[in-house]
Amino acid sequence: MMIRVLIADDHRMVRTGFRVILEIEDDIEVVGEAADGTEAVRLARQLRPDVILMDVEMPGMDGLEATRQVTADADGPSVLILTTFDRDDYLFAALQAGASGFLLKNGTPEALTEAVRVLAGGEALLAPAITRRVIETFANPALRQAGTTTRLGELTPREHEVLVLMASGATNAEIAGSLQLGETTVKTHVSRVLMKIGARDRTQAVVIAYELGVVKPGSS
Incomplete structure (x- = not known):
């Protein structure tokens, strides 16, 4: 089965880069692109993707609120937060909003495609360094x-x-x-x-x- 992906990011070059990385894979299809959170919510409900790549800082509705809305829907998609900013407040707010994964944009193409497959399979994924921070925070x-x-x-x-x-x-x-x-x-x-x-x-x-x-x- 093809994994259907929606890319939400306010930078067109970033969206294009993610599309190129994902569409090289035989089992991944990019079904749409959104430039802000409002459009991401609309397209998520219209296109029914399996996974959304969601930026945090976007004009209008940001990625955190968009994540909260799409994951609140019955049978909503899994959301992979992709951000340039390695900030704990973004991390924990994203998890509270219902995101299933959190990666930084400076990761490898292989890490991105693997994350998409993991989330499409119903699992959660965090970058290793981020996982350590989550464990340390919730353990203390x-x-x-x-x-x-x-x-x-x-x-x-x-x-x-x-x-x-x-x-x-x-x-x-x-x-x-x-x-x-x-x-x-x-x-x-x-x-x-x-x-x-x-x-x-x-x-x-x-x-x-x-x-x-x-x-x-x-x-x-």
């Missing part, structure tokens, strides 16, 4: 908490207010009323909070907020 609660605390520090004052209200059990409508914002604006703030702290959903965001003392039991 202090490091894990420090990493999350760092992400909390990226929240704007308004996003921090939204997180506190979320943790108190407020709905989007209630948050909007409390902060005198529109519900659409609140939804945007909630999405950014989830992305920045690496939470899969509101429930996990609330757990993180309590674990790190953003709010305390009984404070609501």
Whole structure:
């Protein structure tokens, strides 16, 4: 069976390079290209690829949010994050978003094609150096908490207010009323909070907020 691949990257030369590498292989077919996250989500649902090569930093919707959306779909594709930036925040946010693999763009063509085959087979894959960092972080609660605390520090004052209200059990409508914002604006703030702290959903965001003392039991 042919492995169907969608390439999502905002640089045309990068997409072309990946296409050339993949289409040399007899068992891999590139079925489409996307220049941003919104187009990646649309084409994923239209073309039904087995694997998406997803860049992180793209205009409009970034690769992390696109990954979250396509992996939330029933029978969604596996996502292989490919980025130039060797950053832990990208790594953990990508895994939280549902990515099955994470590679740097300076890897070899052989590593790329092997990763595509691994993900198409339903498995997960990380570059060896990245795997070590994941193991070290999740094996050490202090490091894990420090990493999350760092992400909390990226929240704007308004996003921090939204997180506190979320943790108190407020709905989007209630948050909007409390902060005198529109519900659409609140939804945007909630999405950014989830992305920045690496939470899969509101429930996990609330757990993180309590674990790190953003709010305390009984404070609501």
